[in-house]
Amino acid sequence: MEPAWRQQGRGRGRGQGRGQVLCVLLIKAVNAFSVVASSQSRFDEIRKTNQAAAQRLAENQYSSSSEEDEDDEEVEDGGTLGKRGRILESTLTTYTNQTGGDVSELERTRQYLNEAFQSGAITCLICIASVKRTQAVWSCVGCYCIFHIPCIQKWAKDSIFLVSSVTDEDFGKKDHPWPCPKCRHEYSPQQTPCRYHCYCGKEVDPAPDPWLLPHSCGQVCDREFKPSCGHRCLLLCHPGPCPPCPKMVSVSCVCGKAVPVPRRCSNKAWTCGKVCSRKLPCRIHTCTHTCHAGVCEPCPRVSVQKCVCGRSSAERQCASPVWHCDQVCGRPLPCGNHTCERVCHAGVCGECPRAGNRTCPCGKSKCALPCTADVPTCGDTCDKKLECGLHTCSMRCHKGPCETCREEVEKQCRCGRYSKRMPCHKEYLCESKCNQTRSCSRHQCRRKCCPGNCPPCDLNCGRSLGCRNHKCPSVCHQGSCYPCPEVVQVKCACGKTSLTVPCGREKSTKPPRCRELCSKPSSCHHPTREHHRCHFGPCPGCKQVCKLPLPCCAHLCPAPCHDQVLLKTNQQVRNVPLAGPWEQPSTPAFECKALPCPPCQVPIPTYVDTHCVSPIPCHTRGPFSCGRPCGRALTCSNHSCSLMCHSVTPDPKREKTEAGKECEQCEEGCSKPRPPGCPHPCSLPCHRGDCPPCTQMIRQRCHCKITNLYIECLVKVKCPCKRIKKVHTLDTSHVFVCVCVCVCLCVKAREAEERAVKEEEIKKQQAELEAFEKRQKGKRKKNRRNTEVEVEEGLWLKYKKYLLVPVCGVLLAVSTFYLLCDWSARRY
Secondary structure (H helix, E strand, O other): OOOHHHHOOOOOOHHHHHHHHHHHHHHHHHHHHHHHHHHHHHHHHHHHHHHHHHHHHHHOOOOOOOOOOOOOOOOOOOOOOOHHHHHHHHHHHHHHHHHOOOOHHHHHHHHHHHHHHOOOOOEEOOOOEEOOOOOOEEEOOOOOOEEEHHHHHHHHHHHHHHHHHHHOOOOOOOOOOEEOOOOOOEEOHHHOOOOOEOOOOOOEOOOOOOOOOOOOOOOEOOOEOOOOOOOEOOOEOOOOOOOOOOOEEEEOOOOOOOOOEEEEHHHOOOOOOOEOOOEOOOOOOEOOOEOOOOOOOOOOOEEEEEOOOOOOEEEEEOOOOOOOOOOEOOOEOOOOOOEOOOEOOOOOOOOOOOOOEEEOOOOOOEEEOOOOOOOOOOOOEOOOEOOOOOOEOOOEOOOOOOOOOOOEEEEEOOOOOOEEEEEOOOOOOOOOEOOOEOOOOOOEOOOEOOOOOOOOOOOEOOOEOOOOOOEOOOEOOOOOOOOOOOEEEEEOOOOOOEEEEEOOOOOOOOOOOOOOEOOOOOOOOOOOOOOOEOOOOOOOOOOOEOOOEOOOOOOEOOOEOOOOEEEEEEEEOOOOOOOOOOOOOOOEEEEEEOOOOOOOOOEEEEEEOOOEEEEEEHHHOOOOOOOOEOOOEOOOOOOEOOOEOOOOOOOOOOOOOEOOOOOOOOOOEOOOOOOOOOOOOOOOEOOOOOOOOOOOEEEEEOOOOOOEEEEEOOEEEEOOOOOOEEEEOOOHHHHHHHHHHHHHHHHHHHHHHHHHHHHHHHHHHHHHHHHHHHHHHHHHOOOOOOOOOOOOOOHHHHHHHHHHHHHHHHHHHHHHHHHHHHHHHHHO
16 A cells, blocks of 8 residues: 555546656655654764763773672662672582582682772772783782782782892892792792783683683683692682692591591581590690590699709609709719719719819920819910900910900001091091992991991881872882782772772772661651762652641641752852953852741642532632532522632521522612513513513504504514414404414415425326336337426536536645645655
């Protein structure tokens, strides 16, 4: 089926030409509209692209390890997990299959996995910037902290350079280790990362996958558990430490007495609960502790034990059987002249220390003397080296230490700038201070008479760390300071949900999304707020129903709470002083105000005097005007009060439907119908009851038309057929006679009319019969033409050709006009 505008173009003559023209015009209009629509769609597409790019640039200041935080939220209503939950579940599937769904030992690993997704949780401690899923990273094996590969490479290079510049005499010839910026775990220069690997190290340059953990290859980790048990990690490639081994093994208790039982490999050490009963080191008592691992504890009991020399006995702990008393040995030595001077000891005392050949104090002469005689001095010069190491003792052989060196020599100060003659045993230090820079390259040595080997700087570094919150607590050093070791808790508004981030990242990290309900007290008259999530800033306006009792009625306020409504004031708030007259104060001031309750709008059915019962608002309850006419019957009993609904003083003697003194007074004339034939109105004002007889005098001619008579109002009487009219007075006898005559005449006239109608019907039937006979004769004679009865044509058949042409022309012109208007409107 084709559209109507195409069907109108079909036909013959001029209609077909007009249809083709209309089709061409409409096609051009559609083409122009499609060009405009395509241009508009391209413009909208480019605008949306620009808006999305601007939004991404605006959100870059809140960098995240995953740029899909909104998609990673968990759905609470259904209890299902979002995208993040599905990825975590797939990562832990192989582990939970081994443990039967127990994930109690995965808390530490789960924390690292959550931080891999959470906004701002993964931060490079070297550059204090967030780690994106598309950036190359390196993870420390000691603390599992993640760094950018360019940052850690620069850190390792700088660390090795600083250590070499301070400790190496041949700079750069030794391989010094470099430490992790966080845990100080040392790595050799060969372990400096040069390629980007996944967490498990199987894949180089792993491609980012939105359905995998960031920087993960998606394969099984397969790293050995720590401590090593012979099994390997079953999780998918993940950050942080591997969880405890979930394998089941058959092991005995730690004391080895119980029968082996199946246990989790990560928790295979167990006790049977029996007493150990192993011999303690005292060899007297047994261990009374329950089954335990390792060496038994020292014996806690007390016993009487002898000292080493065997002279004294005392009660002591069994765990420490060896002890020494305070008595000197005193046993005679083999010489027989002296006794042992050693304190309580075991074994023999040894030879006498004065037996054999002995030398003089200076050591130049030897002599063999009994142990009871002292060795005499030899009388020669002592010649022992003095403490200075340059000169010898000039005294004769003597007992005891030599005296200090008193030789005067030319001494140089320690820094080598000055010299002075002074005793050899004294040190010469000048007063000049060293101006060399210490190893920190920041402070001068300033030590008196420094020989050149300036000590390391002992001052605190004090430089601001990258976090801009703390200063470096280390001793003054070269190069960059270590990252700030502090961590900061970024909390939600209520403080129940927190996120641990490195110090310095708390300002650029978005607070965590708290699942708790807002606990701020209500600021309106309601006891509690509407339930909404924890948030910063003021709470949204209360949308609960007010429900305060209205002042003038017993209803409650149905409007939304209006205790804290933000209204604009005329005052202007100036945050920053204006720089000049060209600046205008812009910030309008707002204040919270409590608005009064609106008028009560509860519909109250109210009786409106005599009219009806209408529902009106409660605050307008009372006598009121409904706006309709009063409608009370006036004193005339013919009309009603036309005033707008008004109050009427009640009167027990009067009906409620009757008018009161407040209603209007009837000022109209009598409008009751007059007797038949009387053309005069009632001369009285509007009144009750029947009108009095008409006494109006009229002039009437007689039948001969000669004399004029003045008589009372006459009555014109017509016959029922309206053909005969007689004029009579109000005498009833005349009227009766006239009516009778008229009835007779009317009956004769009616009979004449019926006869004429019958004659016409007979003529019509005769004409139809003749026409029927003629048609029957035409059928019998085949060679003759059929006769046609000519029927008189009506007006429509005669003039329809002349009427249809102008009407069709007018309709076609109107449709063409409307189509052209529509086409021009779409085009422009």
